[in-house]
Amino acid sequence: MSAPPLDTCLDTAHHLADIAGAIAREVWFGPAVTDFKADGSALTEADTRIETRLREVLESRHPDHGILGEEFGGAALDREFVWVIDPIDGTRQFGARLMNFGVLIALCHRGRPVLGIIDQPLAGARYAAAEGLGVTLNGTAIAARQTTALSQATVAIANPASFPEEMREPADAIAQAARMTVYDGGCLAYGALARGQIDLCLNGPDLDPHDICAVVPVVEQAGGTITDWEGRPLTLASEGAILAAATPALHAQAFDRLTRHDPVWIP
Template sequence: MTALSPYLSFRRYFLKVCRFFNHRGTMGDSEKLMAAALNLADSAFDLAAKAWSGDLDVTYKPDGSSLTKADLTIEALWREKIRQQFPSHGILGEEYGSETGSSAFTWVLDPIDGTRQFGTGLLNFASLISLCRDGEPVLGIIDLPMPGARYVAAEGKGTMFAGRAVRSSACSDIAEAVISLANPDSFRGASSEGYDNLRSAGRVRVFDGGAAAYGALTRGLIDVCLNGDDLDAYDICALCPVVQEAGGVITDWNGQPLSLASSGAIIASASPALHPKVLDLLRLSG
């Protein structure tokens, strides 16, 4: 970590997470998994920050999405670390695809989520790390290297931000909600009507916030996050524990749970009372 990093050293940060999760005594399997995930996040921090600050060389994939050397370098590093520590685990990453494992666990990785923003010198990009057990996301990290913000969550343990527990708001009235809407270009066909319905709702609307918006939801700053059809599992899985463990709800537009098999449009709400009201607005477009 650089001297300018607002993070604690890895060891101090991990011990803080263990205290937050009420861990005592010898490190168990869940703590080893969390330690590994935090180590992955730390290993990407400087690489992402230095790449962003340097001379960015942006190329484009066949689908038109942006690609930088940092995407490839970080994911390759992560994969090597996971293979060394957990050789039986599967891996799914945006840049290098899927490696099937022999255990119930699969790591789901997006080294630079928001490469479009990253490659244009904007700040709302993230590194996303998730661990799925039997396809269900049970650990998630949303890491924001440039502001030095990190959201960490594990199944049944709550969500942690800046060394403290965070909770989503109790908002239940969509008319009072702060709504984050993804890039309008990501809403295609029928989903564009759902986008328009939510764009006309709420008290305040913000746009194209990326993974950072889902983190802000866990702090009670945003009440609804909407994304369109262009998501894959590596965009989705890390968000799920972070939102759910803070008291929020995250599903597809039909209200179905998200998993390693998920892709496409998703919606997150700050409370169980708000979520069905948001889904009703989306279904008006059906």
Template sequence: MNDLDLALAERLADAAGAAIRPFFRKPFTMEAKADLSPVTEADRAAEAAMRRILEQDRPDDGVIGEEYGADRPDAARVWVLDPIDGTRSFVAGRPIFGTLIALLEEGTPVLGAIDQPIGRERWLGVRGQPTTLNGAPVTTRSCATVGQAHLATTGPGYFTSNSWTAFERVRVAARDTLWGGDCYNYGLVAAGHLDLVIEDGLKLYDFAALVPIVEGAGGRMRDWQGGVLHAASAGQVIAAGDPALIEQVVAILG
């Protein structure tokens, strides 16, 4: 990972945003995928725009995208793209979706971007460096116990019956719970406005970009067993602004 990769991530975010903005709160085509989640022409246009850049500038790197699948996924360096994380929010005209861009090296997330193209908010995280929001460093906030934590999750429909039971134990213990938000919640953790995000059923393109962002701001991201997140992680994710919360949450989830 180097400064050229970071500059490339910004170019990818610019291209995705330029593809998305003309469709926001305007007519567009939409269909349901096999899992019944929505996909719009904005999703596809944004991923296609990013892939064109990668094909030209990084032809030997791998690419994994939500809409167009995987090319060279076993490469040492892989770009992971989610053109619109939070498509339901996009469809409803809610500007809390985001484009997610990650770079994995040997399966480990080393660079991540959350780009909200309507509000023009961009979080950038690089392993070993401070996370920034629109160029300014951001930090998570202290929260010593789950009982003090402001918790967020996208929605109950993403959990299995067993994982929902486990999540409910944390929800009851937490100070309060915010529903909805997708990747935007993780940006709010990094910026010190939320304390905790817990989710199940995420794919690599849903969480890879978030790890360097949360951790570069002073937080921590782990799976439900407390393990480090990587390309083969199952998609049960904890993001904590205060690293002290991870052990507590893992214990409550059981």
């Protein structure tokens, strides 16, 4: 079977986001019930319902593609194309009926993220990107800001509690050098970077591929740079801390501050 063009896959991704958004809104406005997995992470009805339904759609539309989801794991991950789903990124916030959560949908080609959607279904805000097709917010083309100096940057840093002690010093160094710092924006911070509202995003080591893959095309198609804390490109196999910036120059400045410190946290 020949590979589908990315615009066709992007249509599928939008369809998936529509389905996920409808379920998320239904559950969010209903009674708040949050369970917890064995590892202590939160789980809601929306997480399992969304992923179950999206897998059904993908198995019908793209039966030759693999799927990796947060709740039900991976299937056929050796395929040329693999979809990556985080049904609710920010489940604790969702469970508390806060709005800083999103639905993440990605497509990887030979392990490299080439398509991504960050969707906030309550706000009706959808960032969609595909390699060679640019990035949009609700259908309007967007781009990252051309900030090159950390001293002029608005920085988004993940929940400070997600940084182990040995990683807090480099994260704090970036925050102190920035013009303004906001915290715990989750996946929506990467969308804000793509539309020129945030210049740099920093996450600690608690990320998995389903957290990472969708934000990569959104940042890159907006003109930004995104890597792990060692400067490596992000792939389907990536996990841990990541750094995204609006420009290569800004990324280099932030990366320099990270690597000035004792790298005991580097695996």
